[in-house]
Amino acid sequence: MNDLITFYNELDQIASNTWPAEITAYLDNWQLRATQGVTKRANSVLASGDYPTTADWLPLIEQFYAGKSLPAIFQISDASPPDLDAMLHTQGYVSELPCLMMFATAQETAALAQQKLQLKLHVPITAEWVNEVDDEWLDAFLILENYDKSLKECYKGICDRISKTKGFVKLIKDNQIIxxxxxIVEGEWAGFLNVVVSEKERGQGLSYNLIYALSAWSLEHGAAQQYLQVVASNSAAVSLYEKLGYETKYRYHYRIKYDLRPFASS
Incomplete structure (x- = not known):
């Protein structure tokens, strides 16, 4: 395994720690994750590293998900075996949701975000942090993402299972979470997720407020590097992150054999 693939593999594992599944099983280095069908990340095989040594690994994986009334999904990245994607295609798996892994240095992003904020009209915003997810944060997250309230316990479970240093920020304007x-910090790395701004408040530079708050918090907790996972088709988000010093280092997507239920989110 060359140095670049080793780097991809390590970051796949670190990123997986930011979104812990309710159930995790292993086939050698591959993680089989299941969380009641809520999000693809928490309900897919993290196919990072070499193939499992077990010859019948594919039937075993399909049986694992079928037993939980879930479709079989693989998260395939540049750290996956190079022929895995094509092989799954021949087995009836469809390709969905190309995503980017974008990286930046925390100091540069914090500085760029601060510069961007100085060019915007001043909007009185308060950033409040909690170390453990609470009802207020969860309720606001579901509303901002337009997710069903029935997903609250699943998302709470995912957030509660995060064992690394974590922080949940709320940006507040006029007593409303906007x-x-x-x-989440692990070693020198900070991962940012659940990044969402109220649709009616967009265009005021609030994304810069949010990324600045996340970057400053990460620096305080010892992270010099940071990464984001973003859907490749979300051109507005990709453009924003590029303005803040982020670069795409590698990519991933999902291969899905549809069986039983749709997913609540990506």
């Missing part, structure tokens, strides 16, 4: 985000 944006939320999550930062």
């Amino acid at each position: 944006a939320v985000g999550t930062a």
